[in-house]
Amino acid sequence: MTHGDIPSPAAPTFRRVEDCLDVRFDSAVSRLCLDVAFCAGSGVTVLRGPSGCGKTTVLRGIAGLLRLPRGRCVFRGEVWQDDVVFAPPWRRPVGYAPQESVLFPHLSVRRNLLYASRGRLPREGFLFEPVVELLRLEPLLERGTQALSGGERQRVAIGRALLAQPRLLLLDEPLSALDGASKKEFAGRLFRLIEEADLPTLYVTHDDAELRMVATRVVEMG
Numbered sequence: 268m269t270h271g272d273i274p275s276p277a278a279p280t281f282r283r284v285e286d287c288l289d290v291r292f293d294s295a296v297s298r299l300c301l302d303v304a305f306c307a308g309s310g311v312t313v314l315r316g317p318s319g320c321g322k323t324t325v326l327r328g329i330a331g332l333l334r335l336p337r338g339r340c341v342f343r344g345e346v347w348q349d350d351v352v353f354a355p356p357w358r359r360p361v362g363y364a365p366q367e368s369v370l371f372p373h374l375s376v377r378r379n380l381l382y383a384s385r386g387r388l389p390r391e392g393f394l395f396e397p398v399v400e401l402l403r404l405e406p407l408l409e410r411g412t413q414a415l416s417g418g419e420r421q422r423v424a425i426g427r428a429l430l431a432q433p434r435l436l437l438l439d440e441p442l443s444a445l446d447g448a449s450k451k452e453f454a455g456r457l458f459r460l461i462e463e464a465d466l467p468t469l470y471v472t473h474d475d476a477e478l479r480m481v482a483t484r485v486v487e488m489g
């Protein structure tokens with residue numbers, strides 16, 4: 268390559284016709300050495316691995332919140348990251364519910380949810396009312412966020428991620444604070460929405476029962 272040449276982007280390595288996400292991070296961040304490559308498509312792709320192996324780091328890299336060196340991320344043919352390109356988070360149509368979601372403390376649950384959808388054209392299934400119904404948030408709407416239980420906070424965080432009108436959903440241990448029965452109910456509800464809306468989803472969980480409820484495929488890390 269001569270000086271000034273732009274390297275031609277490598278073709279995505281989609282493995283199946285329906286794959287839409289191509290990810291590779293071969294990156295050292297602080298003391299973490301990541302070496303992960305996978306393709307994902309419709310349904311729920313579960314990222315599984317021991318604590319500290321980098322699952323959250325991968326989600327943050329895909330969301331564009333972290334620029335991982337030697338990273339590559341292509342979604343539906345659009346390069347979000349390679350050696351040349353790094354699309355900022357606001358250019359990536361991602362809904363992200365982090366492990367420890369930070370809700371606005373000065374806004375009610377309703378306004379936290381509405382904030383997520385500001386300036387976006389709502390799609391069917393991702394309108395305010397259906398999302399509130401899906402996650403059974405109606406009784407919480409006028410409450411502040413500081414006195415919510417861990418499980419309630421998680422449901423609000425998932426609601427925010429859905430109201431961001433995502434084309435790709437990233438859920439980091441989204442139901443970990445819920446009891447067994449609630450986890451089963453909400454895992455089932457979420458999975459149906461993901462299937463019906465054909466919304467590719469990356470999902471981190473340590474819980475094998477939850478994995479069996481939602482996983483279309485599993486990426487083992489570590």
Ligand SMILES: Nc1ncnc2c1ncn2[C@@H]1O[C@H](COP(=O)(O)OP(=O)(O)OP(=O)(O)O)[C@@H](O)[C@H]1O
Nearest residue numbers: 296297298299316317318319320321322323324325
């Ligand atoms: N911003 C950061 N700076 C330095 N090190 C970090 C940073 N974020 C995460 N790490 C480290 O990177 C490693 C991977 O963290 P990460 O949260 O991605 O793991 P994980 O697989 O999601 O873990 P868990 O299952 O416990 O949530 C950990 O050792 C963590 O301490």
